[in-house]
Amino acid sequence: MNYEAMPNRPIMCIDMKCFYASIVAMLHGLDVLKTPVAVVANFDQPGSVVLAASPLMKEKYKIKTGSSRYEIPKHPDIRLFEPKMSFFIQMSMTITKLIANYVPVDAIHVYSVDESFVDLTGTEKLWGSPEETAKEIQKAILDQFNIPSAVGMGPNMLIAKLALDLEAKKTGFAKWTYEDIPKKLWPVRPLSEMWGIGKRMEANLNAMGIQTVGGLANADLAELEKRFGVMGNQLYYHAWGIDLSKLGEPLITNGALSFGKGQMLMRDYHTRKEIAVVLLEMCEDVMKRARDAGFVGRTISLGLSYSQNAMTKGFYRSKTIAVPTSETLVMYKACIELLDEHFAGEPARQLSVRISNLEKEHSIQLDLFDERKPQRQIIGPTMDAIRNRFGATSILRAVSYTKAGTAIKRDRLVGGHLA
Structure with missing residues (x-):
């Protein structure tokens, strides 16, 4: 290189x-x-x-x-x-x-x-x-x-x-x-010890016979790009120590800038209905940040970890929608579909949601056949404006007032913890 x-x-x-x-x-x-x-x-x-x-x-x-x-x-x-x-x-x-x-x-x-x-x-x-x-x-x-x-x-x-x-x-x-990369970085194993490689990606690379960072650096770039797209290209060049990002730019570790939120639940949530309440609150928070930054996204991800005594660990799954969005309910609907497809019925203790595959909001095309879309699109920004002026809990969805809701309690915290 x-x-x-x-x-x-x-x-x-x-x-x-x-x-x-x-x-x-x-x-x-x-x-x-x-x-x-x-x-x-x-x-x-x-x-x-x-x-x-x-x-x-x-x-x-x-x-x-x-x-x-x-x-x-x-x-x-x-x-x-x-x-x-x-x-x-x-x-x-x-x-x-x-x-x-x-x-x-x-x-x-x-x-x-x-x-x-x-x-x-x-x-x-x-x-x-x-x-x-x-x-x-x-x-x-x-x-x-x-x-x-x-x-x-x-x-x-x-x-x-x-x-x-x-x-x-x-x-x-x-x-x-x-010059230190071959000596200091390439011997690193397991692969998840390297910043930017998670356990799931490590398992995928291991399945290709790649066990060390040196193995990744000497893998076939075309094959990595075929398997993982932009992420495969990034993994290859990161294994050589190459990073073209400038100071202050986001360090991209998943192939694209994204907006996400993770939450450790303070008790086990046993039912789909309870989990859905928290998911709606989390989607509201994530999409507000996406709207504030002027982004829409296509890929929606849901992660769920079960309680310590559960039979299985959990899942992290994504789906890509046809039209990029910053609408809370569109993200929520996708998360519920992922939940219904992968939820094992065990008590949940941790949730995460994310929107990625982003583009600037002004670049999207209008859907001329969805008459309700203009109404839906104005709800989010209107709620954002109220919250920005009067506080995060000044306007909430009704589910936040149920026992499963967490938004009111978490508003009293800083970074999810006591102030």
């Missing part, structure tokens, strides 16, 4: 280690590196998920992000806290402002509440080499907030992210170049 024409900028991907745990430890005057700390989504639910755990919590008690509250042993040294999402977000913004002391604001791309990409081009005169600047930023965050961080560096966003996930999260700092 010839890398001469490929992007080659000093990109850093910085991740705040145990971000939630570090912040609550700071608030309570604890040392996150020496105290077993866990942040739990909801104290009232034994099955509530652990959102963050300190290093000692992971090492000594084997409790990590994703563990359940009931798995945490009763020990006097263990400190449990509920999330303070509004403060977490405030701290994330404060750290971003600190980074902006070293680079221009437009050189920072906030990827999540605890992770950012930063273009360190041009820091040499003020702060030294990009590597020195990155380490200076890490030191400043630790000194000011007692929050440890990990940094991956690379010539593009992808390699910076891979350096972070595969090396720096263990060592604190790692810099990869294009």
Whole structure:
């Protein structure tokens, strides 16, 4: 592979280690590196998920992000806290402002509440080499907030992210170049260890005889494109470390930009009727964001995970409709069809919905034979306008007032958790 024409900028991907745990430890005057700390989504639910755990919590008690509250042993040294999402977000913004002391604001791309990409081009005169600047930023965050961080560096966003996930999260700092790809990336297995490859794609690639990232890099590109379309092309070039996206653009991991929402249910939902209520609320939220951004989509996806004691794990299925849409009820109808086709009747505990295969709204053709469509199309934007002005729960569908509804309760939360 010839890398001469490929992007080659000093990109850093910085991740705040145990971000939630570090912040609550700071608030309570604890040392996150020496105290077993866990942040739990909801104290009232034994099955509530652990959102963050300190290093000692992971090492000594084997409790990590994703563990359940009931798995945490009763020990006097263990400190449990509920999330303070509004403060977490405030701290994330404060750290971003600190980074902006070293680079221009437009050189920072906030990827999540605890992770950012930063273009360190041009820091040499003020702060030294990009590597020195990155380490200076890490030191400043630790000194000011007692929050440890990990940094991956690379010539593009992808390699910076891979350096972070595969090396720096263990060592604190790692810099990869294009030349490092065969040595550091290709041996990676299972494939789902590589950012951007999920378990389902891993199974598909394994079925083709591809077990490592190196196997993916040396696979037949035409065959990958035939099997997976645009995603196959992306997988192949990502295996070579090639990423042409610019800082601030979405890092596309599923072949297309999409809008989605996932929700962990606070109890088991046993019936189709209950599940349908939450699906309608979720479709409403997703389609509002699509409309706000001016997009319509063709491919609608539904994911469902069953309760821990269920006989099966769940499913994730998609369907593509003929005419792109941003209408809530069109998405909801597709999700219900997928639910009816794949629901095993077991208690559900987690749901996700997504719309992808997007295009700008002004590019769609009008359906001249659907007389009700203009009426339906105005309902969504009208509800959006009311919510934007008076709040998310100022206008709701009737199902949100039933026992199965979650919209009213979740409106009191930030990021799905206590504010």
